[in-house]
Amino acid sequence: MGGECNYGGQHKMSDDLRQINQNFRAFDVLVKQQVKLSKSKNESEFNGFKRTLLNSFKSLKDKCENESGTGFFYGSCVGLDGSQTQFADRIKTTFKRLAKELGHYMKQVESAT
Numbered sequence: 787m788g789g790e791c792n793y794g795g796q797h798k799m800s801d802d803l804r805q806i807n808q809n810f811r812a813f814d815v816l817v818k819q820q821v822k823l824s825k826s827k828n829e830s831e832f833n834g835f836k837r838t839l840l841n842s843f844k845s846l847k848d849k850c851e852n853e854s855g856t857g858f859f860y861g862s863c864v865g866l867d868g869s870q871t872q873f874a875d876r877i878k879t880t881f882k883r884l885a886k887e888l889g890h891y892m893k894q895v896e897s898a899t
Contacts, residue, residue, distance in 0.1 A: 843892045850885035
């Protein structure tokens with residue numbers, strides 16, 4: 787059975803959590819792509835893995851900075867419910883710090899040869 791949030795949308799808590807978990811799995815992808823980059827055998831392979839890693843960093847950084855649309859909590863009641871502003875403000879601040887750190891790592895990858 788679906789529930790109804792304050793906005794009248796039909797949802798299931800399990801679907802909301804599945805979407806949130808899927809968003810966070812992007813961190814695991816970064817680690818796997820970094821390993822591939824480190825193990826590349828030639829310049830062409832290195833540059834391909836580097837491009838892929840940078841794109842993944844950018845995508846994750848965008849999710850951290852985006853408060854709606856494609857952000858981490860978009861589409862779930864956690865992200866849509868405006869009554870939890872203290873929680874929302876704190877998590878937004880945390881994601882902004884994380885985005886800054888991701889930007890730092892992106893610069894390191896960009897300068898890697």
